[in-house]
Amino acid sequence: MLRLHDYAGSGNCYKVRLLLAQLDRPYERVPVDIFGGDTLTDDFARLNPARETPVLETDEGPPLPQSNAILVHLAERTDFLPGDPAERAQVLRWLFFEQAEVIPGIAGLRFRLITGRLEPDSRAVKSRRAMGGAALGVLNGHLGEREFLAAERYSVADIGLYAYVHVAHEAGYDLADYPAVQRWIGRVEGTRRHMNDLEPYRPNAWPGAGRSIYG
């Protein structure tokens, strides 16, 4: 049985829940309150010494942290990950792009603005905003010429990128500036069932959330 250590407000956790729902795979969900200190215990350090969610426990190997590693592992031998080596490489390429370019910009900005950790006009916000905007520009150009990110099909690359990109407005971006991204979000949401069964990940419970200037 799969066991997912999961924080409801995290986009990295959301992407794993989304794939599990689309795979129709049952799992035990272990809620982790990251603001309540749940990741600071010795037990949690044994699951993930980096003290982050999500972590997947399986019957086969050691606990598996890192959302995109979990996506690839769960997707092996399913329609969500191509078997062709060159196509698999492109799926991984976009998943690494997500961690390197989308997380520091869009996800980092969204978290800090919603929780009031950064002032909207600070230098740090401007730097993250530029990084996230560049990532959205790259995605917009790439998706202007194809339906999905890699291998001409819906894959874990799309799930991995969708998680934070579809809430980019909460980091102050106007997705109307990235029309190809907006159309791709519609395709991701339209082509697969179960999207509406998922608990949405809204950071209403994040400490300081009331101070946000973004909706």
Place this chain on the structure above:
Amino acid sequence: MLRLHDYAGSGNCYKVRLLLAQLDRPYERVPVDIFGGDTLTDDFARLNPARETPVLETDEGPPLPQSNAILVHLAERTDFLPGDPAERAQVLRWLFFEQAEVIPGIAGLRFRLITGRLEPDSRAVKSRRAMGGAALGVLNGHLGEREFLAAERYSVADIGLYAYVHVAHEAGYDLADYPAVQRWIGRVEGTRRHMNDLEPYRPNAWPGAGRSIYG
């Protein structure tokens, strides 16, 4: 024939050259001068719209950016990537950890300090220093109990992490504070041939390098 678009001063490029050397795979190296504007051309945007090195061209698929996606692709069906699904997942876990936790901290700090883009006592340096230190702490704990990062063998996980971790002193870290990491660096450097054939990646040519306070 493989063709690697490569910037000599980049750790992300270095890791690909290291794997190619250890695999004994011939390739054409295309030097890219990132400070000279080589990544700003339309031709380069077709290779990688994110305008970053490395990019690998192969005979099979589209150009492949993202250093860790390149490592995994080249390592398929070799000793550098296990076939067991749970072991492969752990290799990917550490490669994603590298992009998420090591690059923004150690690599980002090293680049900005060497090129004089950040003052050593600025708030941005302190934030990156803490992030890189946390990553080194995680690695030190993990490597205190095992010889290599994943699957009880030397793999692309070790190559991916080695690239920036072995030059962490250039970002102001003292690796003596992380003795298990230091021993692992010795194992990485000791167990494989070709390490000495590689062009070292020293950022002597980076603009502003003379202003660094770190050796």
